[in-house]
Amino acid sequence: MNDLRERLNRLADAAAEGVELTPPDQLPASRPRWRSGPALIAATAVVVIAAVTVAVLVGRDDGDDDVAVGGNDGGGSAGQGNDAVVAVTYGDASVSTDPVDLALRFLDADGTVISERSWSELEQPTEGVPEQTVVMGGLAQRVPAGELRLEASRGGTLLPVQCSQPFTAAPGDRLILRLEFGATCAQVESVEDWVANRTGPTGVDYIGLTQAEADDRAQAAGLTTRVVAADGMDLAVTMDFRPDRLNLVLFDGIVVAAQLDGEEVVPSGLECPDNATCDTVISPLVPVGSLAVDLEPVEGMFIEGFDVTLQFYDAGDNLLAERTWSESASATGTTAAAGDVDPYYTHVLREPVPSGTNRLVTTMRINPDPEGPPCETTVDVGQADVARVTLLFAPDEQGACASIAAATAEADQLLGMPRGLPAPGFVGLSENEAMDEAASRGWTVRVLARDGEGETRTDDYQPERVNLVLEDGRVVAAARS
Amino acid sequence: MEFADFFEQTAPRLVRLCFLTTLDREAAADATQEALGRAWRDWGRVGADSSDPAAWTRTVALNLCRNRWRRLASQARLAPRAYTVDSRPDDLPDIDLQRALGRLPVRQREAVVLHYWADLGVEACASAMGVSPGSVKQHLSRARQRLAVELGEPSLELEVESP
Numbered sequence: 201m202n203d204l205r206e207r208l209n210r211l212a213d214a215a216a217e218g219v220e221l222t223p224p225d226q227l228p229a230s231r232p233r234w235r236s237g238p239a240l241i242a243a244t245a246v247v248v249i250a251a252v253t254v255a256v257l258v259g260r261d262d263g264d265d266d267v268a269v270g271g272n273d274g275g276g277s278a279g280q281g282n283d284a285v286v287a288v289t290y291g292d293a294s295v296s297t298d299p300v301d302l303a304l305r306f307l308d309a310d311g312t313v314i315s316e317r318s319w320s321e322l323e324q325p326t327e328g329v330p331e332q333t334v335v336m337g338g339l340a341q342r343v344p345a346g347e348l349r350l351e352a353s354r355g356g357t358l359l360p361v362q363c364s365q366p367f368t369a370a371p372g373d374r375l376i377l378r379l380e381f382g383a384t385c386a387q388v389e390s391v392e393d394w395v396a397n398r399t400g401p402t403g404v405d406y407i408g409l410t411q412a413e414a415d416d417r418a419q420a421a422g423l424t425t426r427v428v429a430a431d432g433m434d435l436a437v438t439m440d441f442r443p444d445r446l447n448l449v450l451f452d453g454i455v456v457a458a459q460l461d462g463e464e465v466v467p468s469g470l471e472c473p474d475n476a477t478c479d480t481v482i483s484p485l486v487p488v489g490s491l492a493v494d495l496e497p498v499e500g501m502f503i504e505g506f507d508v509t510l511q512f513y514d515a516g517d518n519l520l521a522e523r524t525w526s527e528s529a530s531a532t533g534t535t536a537a538a539g540d541v542d543p544y545y546t547h548v549l550r551e552p553v554p555s556g557t558n559r560l561v562t563t564m565r566i567n568p569d570p571e572g573p574p575c576e577t578t579v580d581v582g583q584a585d586v587a588r589v590t591l592l593f594a595p596d597e598q599g600a601c602a603s604i605a606a607a608t609a610e611a612d613q614l615l616g617m618p619r620g621l622p623a624p625g626f627v628g629l630s631e632n633e634a635m636d637e638a639a640s641r642g643w644t645v646r647v648l649a650r651d652g653e654g655e656t657r658t659d660d661y662q663p664e665r666v667n668l669v670l671e672d673g674r675v676v677a678a679a680r681s
Numbered sequence: 682m683e684f685a686d687f688f689e690q691t692a693p694r695l696v697r698l699c700f701l702t703t704l705d706r707e708a709a710a711d712a713t714q715e716a717l718g719r720a721w722r723d724w725g726r727v728g729a730d731s732s733d734p735a736a737w738t739r740t741v742a743l744n745l746c747r748n749r750w751r752r753l754a755s756q757a758r759l760a761p762r763a764y765t766v767d768s769r770p771d772d773l774p775d776i777d778l779q780r781a782l783g784r785l786p787v788r789q790r791e792a793v794v795l796h797y798w799a800d801l802g803v804e805a806c807a808s809a810m811g812v813s814p815g816s817v818k819q820h821l822s823r824a825r826q827r828l829a830v831e832l833g834e835p836s837l838e839l840e841v842e843s844p
Contacts, residue, residue, distance in 0.1 A: 208794065208797060211700075211701065215706050223721075225684065408715070555812070556807070651786075673823075
């Protein structure tokens with residue numbers, strides 16, 4: 201074993217030769233002040249506007265084009281070399297009743313025009329509301345570092361006015377110029393001040409990603425995303441609370457802050473700040489994964505009063521969150537009482553949990569009957585990964601009340617059975633153990649994938665057949681079909 | 682501890698750790714630079730006396746290394762890199778070990794590197810990897826079996842990890 205250590209050492213030493221890192225405090229960008237400034241706007245203080253506008257915004261959240269960049273000579277992709285990026289904002293709301301006739305010119309110290317831009321590049325009509333325009337962010341522009349000036353002129357139906365605002369940009373700076381047309385032409389603010397206190401524990405690992413990367417990562421963790429602010433502008437978003445939603449703040453196409461709904465900055469450990477909802481707060485030092493919980497497939501009518509209480513505990517037996525099925529389903533607009541029986545039963549409840557070992561305690565209830573016995577499931581969740589657990593309506597012959605359907609998101613995808621019949625007790629077994637277990641239950645076995653490679657499969661339905669996904673000789677996903 | 686001291690102490694070791702888990706010098710430099718950048722941004726909290734900044738940064742770096750998308754992104758992004766990696770494509774030693782490590786699943790490779798190179802106990806490995814100690818033992822056991830075959834060292838299989 202010492203030989204292995206020595207070989208690892210030699211290899212690592214050789215690889216590290218010629219690698220030069222730059223201390224972050226010596227990078228050209230000014231030091232971020234993530235938590236030093238006052239919260240300019242509480243993350244949960246969002247604006248509710250007309251539903252039609254919300255629909256427009258939600259529709260755009262899934263795209264990559266929320267950030268207005270581009271233009272004739274390029275907006276601001278990430279700062280390059282000695283460049284900086286500035287974003288100009290105008291007004292507090294991202295919706296206006298008339299287009300704003302606003303022309304912008306960026307000039308260097310010699311008075312040479314770097315770029316001419318128009319606010320109309322950002323404006324787009326609101327579908328169904330012809331008198332409204334929507335602006336989805338500030339106007340981003342890449343500029344060379346140095347002493348610069350913004351000239352702005354406003355025309356149209358408002359009082360024509362123009363002004364000039366000098367500003368200094370260091371290489372790598374990310375600045376926001378807030379046009380006021382008052383005593384001050386534009387207030388200059390750093391991105392770091394803009395996003396101060398907007399990053400929650402879960403969001404730390406998203407900073408620096410593109411929106412597409414953040415979406416991918418969030419999806420892998422069982423989260424949805426939406427853009428709540430871009431290039432200095434706070435966007436109009438709904439005020440509903442969804443514990444599995446990550447709110448992104450973008451600047452120049454890059455995530456500069458992110459937090460879950462209701463997740464305020466946590467100073468350290470598991471402390472709960474006064475203004476936070478702490479049932480979803482997880483220590484910022486704890487890597488986060490996600491548990492997805494569904495119900496075994498069932499046919500029939502909705503049983504009045506059916507509900508499930510779910511309690512999530514971490515490895516230290518701390519209660520992380522307590523949910524009910526009905527509340528979780530209704531948060532998605534699904535209520536069995538309203539006739540949405542199938543969506544109610546097929547709902548998937550997702551809960552962020554620390555990666556590692558977690559314990560799920562579920563209790564089913566059918567009023568007026570008393571609650572059933574609590575069902576305990578222990579499941580390992582990987583960092584930024586999703587494990588899926590299927591709850592059984594009644595214990596099976598082996599006494600199992602829940603089944604780990606998939607230990608990882610990748611395994612779940614390879615299994616490809618979001619509504620497969622549960623196969624409790626298989627995940628974690630070796631292939632031989634799984635064969636023996638299946639034989640003891642009178643089931644046949646089909647291996648759907650090994651080590652990430654899918655096998656060919658038929659679509660026939662055989663409830664007495666257990667389908668397995670194997671990784672490194674172990675079952676990582678199992679369901680019957 | 683001042684961040685500058687932390688950087689000096691941590692960076693060389695973190696680059697090595699990241700290389701052994703990625704077997705990619707560029708990705709290792711990128712992940713290390715990013716992890717240390719995050720530590721610096723949040724130094725008020727990460728560097729507080731009560732926390733373990735080295736463990737925090739190691740976990741962040743491992744997470745960054747594990748994500749293939751990040752390596753791809755690092756190749757595509759426009760921002761200037763804050764690190765340099767000289768080009769020496771073929772002169773790293775011990776190609777057999779590189780191949781053997783490369784054939785291990787990522788989690789097994791992480792467990793081997795953390796336990797046998799970084800000298801972490803099972804509990805510390807589990808914390809760094811975000812899995813249970815039982816999982817770490819399982820990964821180590823399987824990794825030793827594979828390495829024993831790949832490297833032709835049967836004694837590896839008989840090794841028992843320290844707690």
